[in-house]
Amino acid sequence: xxxxxxxxxxxxVPVNEAGYVIDEVLYEKEDRTSFxxxxxxxxxxxxxxxxxxxxxxxxxxxxxxxxxxxxxxLDVCSKEKGCE
Numbered sequence: 367x368x369x370x371x372x373x374x375x376x377x378x379v380p381v382n383e384a385g386y387v388i389d390e391v392l393y394e395k396e397d398r399t400s401f402x403x404x405x406x407x408x409x410x411x412x413x414x415x416x417x418x419x420x421x422x423x424x425x426x427x428x429x430x431x432x433x434x435x436x437x438x439x440l441d442v443c444s445k446e447k448g449c450e
Contacts, residue, residue, distance in 0.1 A: 369393045372433055373402065377424050381406070386420055389445045393438075400438040402428075405445055412444035 370391045381388055385408055392403040406412060406420050421442040428440070 369402075369434060372431075373404070373428070376427050376431060377404070380423050380427065381420055384419065384423055386412075386416065400436055401441050402434070402438050403441045403443065405443055407445040412446060417442045417444065 370393050373391050373393070374388065377391075378388055387407045388404060389407045390403075390405040392401070392405070394401050394403065404420065404424060406416065408416065421440060424442065425440065428434070
Protein backbone atom coordinates (compact mmCIF):
# COMPACT_ATOMS: atom_id res chain seq x y z
CA UNK A 367 0.00 0.00 0.00
CA UNK A 368 1.22 3.48 -0.86
CA UNK A 369 0.32 5.54 2.21
CA UNK A 370 0.96 8.90 0.53
CA UNK A 371 -1.29 8.07 -2.42
CA UNK A 372 -4.04 6.72 -0.16
CA UNK A 373 -3.95 9.80 2.06
CA UNK A 374 -4.06 12.16 -0.94
CA UNK A 375 -7.06 10.34 -2.38
CA UNK A 376 -8.84 10.46 0.97
CA UNK A 377 -8.29 14.10 1.89
CA UNK A 378 -7.98 16.10 -1.34
CA VAL A 379 -11.68 16.76 -2.00
CA PRO A 380 -12.66 17.74 1.58
CA VAL A 381 -9.58 19.94 1.96
CA ASN A 382 -10.21 21.62 -1.41
CA GLU A 383 -13.87 22.18 -0.49
CA ALA A 384 -12.67 24.05 2.61
CA GLY A 385 -10.65 26.44 0.40
CA TYR A 386 -7.20 24.90 0.71
CA VAL A 387 -4.83 23.18 -1.70
CA ILE A 388 -2.70 20.21 -0.77
CA ASP A 389 0.79 21.04 -1.95
CA GLU A 390 2.39 17.81 -0.79
CA VAL A 391 1.87 14.76 1.42
CA LEU A 392 4.89 13.09 2.97
CA TYR A 393 5.20 10.04 5.18
CA GLU A 394 8.63 10.07 6.80
CA LYS A 395 10.48 8.67 9.76
CA GLU A 396 12.68 10.73 12.01
CA ASP A 397 14.52 8.54 14.45
CA ARG A 398 11.78 6.20 15.70
CA THR A 399 8.86 8.54 15.07
CA SER A 400 6.73 8.50 11.91
CA PHE A 401 5.26 11.74 10.60
CA UNK A 402 2.41 12.17 8.16
CA UNK A 403 3.06 15.67 6.84
CA UNK A 404 0.41 17.48 4.87
CA UNK A 405 1.66 20.71 3.36
CA UNK A 406 -1.13 23.10 2.46
CA UNK A 407 -1.55 26.34 0.57
CA UNK A 408 -4.35 28.80 -0.17
CA UNK A 409 -4.87 32.24 -1.64
CA UNK A 410 -3.31 34.57 0.88
CA UNK A 411 -1.23 33.63 3.89
CA UNK A 412 -1.61 30.26 5.62
CA UNK A 413 -1.52 30.71 9.39
CA UNK A 414 -1.71 28.41 12.39
CA UNK A 415 -5.51 28.58 12.44
CA UNK A 416 -5.58 27.30 8.86
CA UNK A 417 -3.34 24.38 9.81
CA UNK A 418 -5.64 23.55 12.73
CA UNK A 419 -8.70 23.77 10.46
CA UNK A 420 -7.21 21.37 7.93
CA UNK A 421 -6.00 19.06 10.69
CA UNK A 422 -9.56 18.95 12.05
CA UNK A 423 -10.80 17.99 8.57
CA UNK A 424 -8.16 15.30 8.05
CA UNK A 425 -8.08 13.65 11.50
CA UNK A 426 -11.58 12.11 11.46
CA UNK A 427 -11.09 10.85 7.90
CA UNK A 428 -7.84 9.12 8.83
CA UNK A 429 -9.37 7.71 12.01
CA UNK A 430 -12.35 6.34 10.10
CA UNK A 431 -10.27 4.62 7.39
CA UNK A 432 -7.53 3.54 9.82
CA UNK A 433 -5.23 2.20 7.09
CA UNK A 434 -1.91 3.30 8.64
CA UNK A 435 -0.86 0.43 10.90
CA UNK A 436 1.87 2.12 12.90
CA UNK A 437 1.52 5.14 15.14
CA UNK A 438 2.38 8.49 13.59
CA UNK A 439 2.14 12.21 14.19
CA LEU A 440 -0.05 14.24 11.85
CA ASP A 441 1.74 17.46 10.95
CA VAL A 442 -0.23 19.97 8.88
CA CYS A 443 1.88 22.93 7.86
CA SER A 444 2.14 25.67 5.27
CA LYS A 445 4.11 25.74 2.08
CA GLU A 446 5.68 29.06 3.07
CA LYS A 447 6.83 28.15 6.56
CA GLY A 448 7.43 24.46 6.10
CA CYS A 449 7.01 21.75 8.70
CA GLU A 450 8.87 21.56 11.96
